[in-house]
Amino acid sequence: MAVYTKVSDTQLAHFLSAYDVGMPRTFKGIAEGVENSNFYLETDRDRFILTLYEKRVNAEELPFFLSLMQYLVEAGLPTAAPVADREGEALKALNGRPAALIQFVTGVSKDQPDEEDCAALGIMLARLHKATAGFDGKRENNLSVDGWKTLIERCAGRADECSDGLNAFINEEMAALDKEWPGGDDLPRGVIHADLFPDNVLFTGHDITGIIDFYFACTDFYAYDLAVCLNSWCFDAKRNFIPGHAKAMIKGYEATRGLSDVEKKSLPLLARGASLRFLLTRLYDWLNQEPNALVTVKDPLEYAEKSRFFRSDEFRNLLDD
Numbered sequence: 001m002a003v004y005t006k007v008s009d010t011q012l013a014h015f016l017s018a019y020d021v022g023m024p025r026t027f028k029g030i031a032e033g034v035e036n037s038n039f040y041l042e043t044d045r046d047r048f049i050l051t052l053y054e055k056r057v058n059a060e061e062l063p064f065f066l067s068l069m070q071y072l073v074e075a076g077l078p079t080a081a082p083v084a085d086r087e088g089e090a091l092k093a094l095n096g097r098p099a100a101l102i103q104f105v106t107g108v109s110k111d112q113p114d115e116e117d118c119a120a121l122g123i124m125l126a127r128l129h130k131a132t133a134g135f136d137g138k139r140e141n142n143l144s145v146d147g148w149k150t151l152i153e154r155c156a157g158r159a160d161e162c163s164d165g166l167n168a169f170i171n172e173e174m175a176a177l178d179k180e181w182p183g184g185d186d187l188p189r190g191v192i193h194a195d196l197f198p199d200n201v202l203f204t205g206h207d208i209t210g211i212i213d214f215y216f217a218c219t220d221f222y223a224y225d226l227a228v229c230l231n232s233w234c235f236d237a238k239r240n241f242i243p244g245h246a247k248a249m250i251k252g253y254e255a256t257r258g259l260s261d262v263e264k265k266s267l268p269l270l271a272r273g274a275s276l277r278f279l280l281t282r283l284y285d286w287l288n289q290e291p292n293a294l295v296t297v298k299d300p301l302e303y304a305e306k307s308r309f310f311r312s313d314e315f316r317n318l319l320d321d
């Protein structure tokens with residue numbers, strides 16, 4: 001459960017007095033997520049998510065995230081809208097943290113998405129990329145090559161506490177990616193989600209009803225967003241790659257936004273970059289656990305294994321099929 005900052009009944013009542021959202025009926029911490037504190041709020045009028053932004057979110061960047069979310073709702077994407085208070089403010093503060101009330105979206109995230117879900121995700125990801133092309137906000141990806149180097153410095157060679165040999169693996173992978181990573185103009189880019197894991201996509205059946213958690217959204221390669229999804233949607237619980245999932249996702253994506261040959265050829269490298277990004281943030285969290293937080297720390301090694309897979313020929317061959 002991710003609740004780093006608690007909210008008392010009195011604090012909630014004071015916070016809600018600025019809004020026109022009705023009287024609270026249910027209020028509880030949410031049993032998913034690792035980044036921010038999230039609460040489910042039901043009032044006599046509607047359902048909401050109350051988010052208190054924590055460690056990795058830079059408060060100055062919150063207007064970018066919230067305006068992107070609002071833009072996407074208006075563009076017809078199934079995303080959650082920030083709720084403004086009576087003064088028209090969506091970005092507020094609560095218990096010393098920046099906070100926002102977000103519209104609740106219905107649907108259930110999938111632990112084990114199937115091929116049809118992956119196809120739907122591919123289509124939705126491409127729709128998202130086409131929609132964000134009209135959004136004029138920009139945000140550098142602080143979890144790309146330079147950000148990985150910073151995380152490596154902060155993990156200070158302690159990776160082997162997690163697994164023998166992990167430090168050497170990370171350094172070797174970082175050096176290779178640093179050398180080969182595409183330059184800013186080498187691939188089409190725009191605003192991407194950058195963390196579109198299955199827990200951030202809500203379904204009813206095989207239909208996507210909600211895309212949430214835009215707090216890593218940034219300006220980067222569209223194909224990198226696809227590479228994040230190949231990492232997070234196309235492996236089974238034993239971390240075996242599922243080629244059918246990847247094919248369905250890429251096909252769905254291409255049906256909506258075509259991928260150039262250069263983008264396709266870059267996917268193995270971009271997928272390795274995405275693996276390293278999630279390996280490093282998970283490793284940092286694993287090494288710096290907060291004893292008082294209600295949070296389930298995620299396994300860094302999952303992404304070391306995925307990174308090794310994306311270095312193999314199997315994925316390259318699949319793209320040539």
Ligand SMILES: Nc1ncnc2c1ncn2[C@@H]1O[C@H](COP(=O)(O)OP(=O)(O)O)[C@@H](O)[C@H]1O
Nearest residue numbers: 030032033034035036049080103104105212213
């Ligand atoms: N707008 C929303 N509508 C419905 N459920 C949501 C919404 N936002 C978050 N949730 C629920 O809260 C959980 C944690 O939210 P998430 O944004 O992924 O956390 P974090 O900010 O820690 O990354 C999600 O897995 C989902 O169950």
Ligand SMILES: N[C@@H](CCOP(=O)(O)O)C(=O)O
Nearest residue numbers: 033034035197213278282298
């Ligand atoms: N997707 C990341 C963790 C951050 O996302 P959240 O939605 O689970 O808070 C990972 O799996 O490492």
